[in-house]
Amino acid sequence: MFTAKVVGNVVATQKDESLRGSKLLVIKPLFGKPKKEDCLVAVDIVGAGVGERVLVAKGSAARKVDQFSDSPIDMAIVGIIDDIELDESEF
Amino acid sequence: MFTAKVVGNVVATQKDESLRGSKLLVIKPLFGKPKKEDCLVAVDIVGAGVGERVLVAKGSAARKVDQFSDSPIDMAIVGIIDDIELDESEF
Amino acid sequence: MFTAKVVGNVVATQKDESLRGSKLLVIKPLFGKPKKEDCLVAVDIVGAGVGERVLVAKGSAARKVDQFSDSPIDMAIVGIIDDIELDESEF
Amino acid sequence: MFTAKVVGNVVATQKDESLRGSKLLVIKPLFGKPKKEDCLVAVDIVGAGVGERVLVAKGSAARKVDQFSDSPIDMAIVGIIDDIELDESEF
Amino acid sequence: MFTAKVVGNVVATQKDESLRGSKLLVIKPLFGKPKKEDCLVAVDIVGAGVGERVLVAKGSAARKVDQFSDSPIDMAIVGIIDDIELDESEF
Numbered sequence: 001m002f003t004a005k006v007v008g009n010v011v012a013t014q015k016d017e018s019l020r021g022s023k024l025l026v027i028k029p030l031f032g033k034p035k036k037e038d039c040l041v042a043v044d045i046v047g048a049g050v051g052e053r054v055l056v057a058k059g060s061a062a063r064k065v066d067q068f069s070d071s072p073i074d075m076a077i078v079g080i081i082d083d084i085e086l087d088e089s090e091f
Numbered sequence: 092m093f094t095a096k097v098v099g100n101v102v103a104t105q106k107d108e109s110l111r112g113s114k115l116l117v118i119k120p121l122f123g124k125p126k127k128e129d130c131l132v133a134v135d136i137v138g139a140g141v142g143e144r145v146l147v148a149k150g151s152a153a154r155k156v157d158q159f160s161d162s163p164i165d166m167a168i169v170g171i172i173d174d175i176e177l178d179e180s181e182f
Numbered sequence: 183m184f185t186a187k188v189v190g191n192v193v194a195t196q197k198d199e200s201l202r203g204s205k206l207l208v209i210k211p212l213f214g215k216p217k218k219e220d221c222l223v224a225v226d227i228v229g230a231g232v233g234e235r236v237l238v239a240k241g242s243a244a245r246k247v248d249q250f251s252d253s254p255i256d257m258a259i260v261g262i263i264d265d266i267e268l269d270e271s272e273f
Numbered sequence: 274m275f276t277a278k279v280v281g282n283v284v285a286t287q288k289d290e291s292l293r294g295s296k297l298l299v300i301k302p303l304f305g306k307p308k309k310e311d312c313l314v315a316v317d318i319v320g321a322g323v324g325e326r327v328l329v330a331k332g333s334a335a336r337k338v339d340q341f342s343d344s345p346i347d348m349a350i351v352g353i354i355d356d357i358e359l360d361e362s363e364f
Numbered sequence: 365m366f367t368a369k370v371v372g373n374v375v376a377t378q379k380d381e382s383l384r385g386s387k388l389l390v391i392k393p394l395f396g397k398p399k400k401e402d403c404l405v406a407v408d409i410v411g412a413g414v415g416e417r418v419l420v421a422k423g424s425a426a427r428k429v430d431q432f433s434d435s436p437i438d439m440a441i442v443g444i445i446d447d448i449e450l451d452e453s454e455f
Contacts, residue, residue: 001297001314001348003283008177010094012146014137015170016156024092024146024170026177032310036182037123041092041146045345046287050178055285055297055314060151060333061347065289072136072169074152075092078345079288079297086281086299087323091309099268101185103237105228106261107247115183115237115261117268127273128214132183132237141269151242163227163260165243166183190450192367194419196410197443198429206365206419206443208450218455219396223365223419232451242424254409254442256425257365274388274405274439276374305401318436319378328376328388328405333424334438338380351436352379352388359372359390360414364400 001057003030003081006050010041018071019043025077027056030084042075043068055079092148094121094172097141101132109162110134116168118147121175133166134159146170183239185212185263188232192223200253201225207259209238212266224257225250237261274330276303276354279323283314291344292316298350300329303357315348316341328352365421367394367445370414374405382435383407389441391420394448406439407432419443 008026012019023044028034030053040056045065048054054077062076063069099117103110114135119125121144131147136156139145145168153167154160190208194201205226210216212235222238227247230236236259244258245251281299285292296317301307303326313329318338321327327350335349336342372390376383387408392398394417404420409429412418418441426440427433 001346003312003314005181007181008175010146010170010172011174011176012170012172015146016136018155019170026175028181029310031312032308034310035123036177037120037125039094039122039177041094045289055283055288057345057347059347061336061345063152063155064291064336064343064345070155072148072152072155072167073092074148074150076345079283079285079292081283081285083284084281084299085284086309086312090278090280090301096272098272099266101237101261101263102265102267103261103263106237107227109246110261117266119272126214127268128211128216130185130213130268132185154243154246161246163239163243163246163258164183165239165241187454189454190448192419192443192445193447193449194443194445197419198409200428201443208448210454217396218450219393219398221367221395221450223367245425245428252428254421254425254428254440255365256421256423274437276403276405302401304403305399307401318380328374328379330436330438332438334427334436337382337427337434337436349436352374352376352383354374354376356375357372357390358375359400359403363369363371363392 001055004054004056005030006048006052016072042077043073044077048077048080053081092146095145095147096121097139097143107163133168134164135168139168139171144172183237186236186238187212188230188234198254224259225255226259230259230262235263274328277327277329278303279321279325289345315350316346317350321350321353326354365419368418368420369394370412370416380436406441407437408441412441412444417445
């Protein structure tokens with residue numbers, strides 16, 4: 001998984017039937033100086049909103065959630081981050 | 092998933108039997124200054140066309156669509172983007 | 183999927199039993215200035231040869247072909263490219 | 274798999290139900306000069322702690338562990354490294 | 365798949381139960397000037413040793429080998445390379 005920040009959302013009327021009703025959020029990596037081209041789109045399953053720090057799972061992991069098990073999704077927000085405790089001496 | 096723009100298509104007469112009749116579109120990442128070497132090829136399942144902004148799923152997610160569940164594909168266009176709402180202050 | 187050019191082949195006598203008889207081709211990305219370190223190895227399922235432009239699928243998609251469904255392969259040539267039609271104004 | 278060092282942990286109260294009780298560790302690649310943006314988050318299944326060198330598996334491999342087979346995780350710490358024996362003449 | 369050279373091994377006493385007895389080899393990409401941070405760890409299934417050139421499969425492909433079908437591994441050495449025939453005019 002990786003850490004990211006929710007920075008927007010995607011509106012898509014015409015999409016795969018199984019994605020109807022899903023919330024498609026734009027995320028950018030949490031650290032560094034990510035640009036727009038580093039952003040990705042993830043389905044939200046935990047009620048995340050713009051501005052929040054989130055934990056993101058990719059690949060088939062994203063479909064290990066009941067309502068999306070048969071949807072063509074490869075990225076899901078699986079947690080909202082309260083805190084990240086880092087050993088700062090490592091950086 | 093990631094956002095992309097459809098910029099062309101691939102013609103391949105000789106291909107895996109299960110890909111017959113599929114539409115193979117060339118996509119480039121939506122943001123930044125992508126070059127030809129950044130382009131990828133995705134199967135279209137939502138009726139997308141050249142010039143449109145699309146949502147792309149990769150990996151096994153691409154096969155979560157009935158007609159392609161047994162095809163050797165790893166990338167599919169799963170939505171046509173109407174709008175992307177971004178918190179511009181993040182960039 | 184991505185576009186590539188076949189530039190060679192790999193000879194490996196000692197390999198996983200399920201790979202016996204398979205054709206292991208070396209491919210390089212089609213566009214840009216790829217070096218040897220950008221090359222990958224794909225199993226051929228469509229009769230491709232050195233010099234040809236091909237369509238390549240990676241990951242579990244590569245095993246969506248009968249004879250390789252239980253082989254440890256993660257990349258397959260699934261089509262021979264006749265033509266790539268690109269909107270050149272995009273580059 | 275790849276080698277990494279545990280450098281922290283993530284606290285997330287609101288998360289997918291199946292992740293309750295899991296230990297979410299922040300890891301950075303073992304070699305080179307990784308920055309915060311190179312860090313990833315992995316579920317620990319071997320009792321690893323901050324400061325330890327670990328072996329990390331990603332993708333669906335992370336779910337090949339009983340308690341996480343149905344969790345949306347894509348990265349797991351599968352071993353604690355005692356030693357890495359390298360042919361230094363190769364670098 | 366990709367080509368690599370075996371340059372070492374990892375010793376890990378504490379690891380997922382299903383990895384007991386497995387040989388964990390450190391590999392570096394075959395071409396270019398790979399550094400230590402480019403190295404990865406693969407399970408060996410063909411009897412490869414340090415110094416040999418090998419063919420490596422990643423992702424779920426690595427588990428398409430009987431003894432590792434339920435192990436948390438994402439990379440396996442599936443062949444020992446005797447020769448790589450490249451069209452040198454391409455580089």
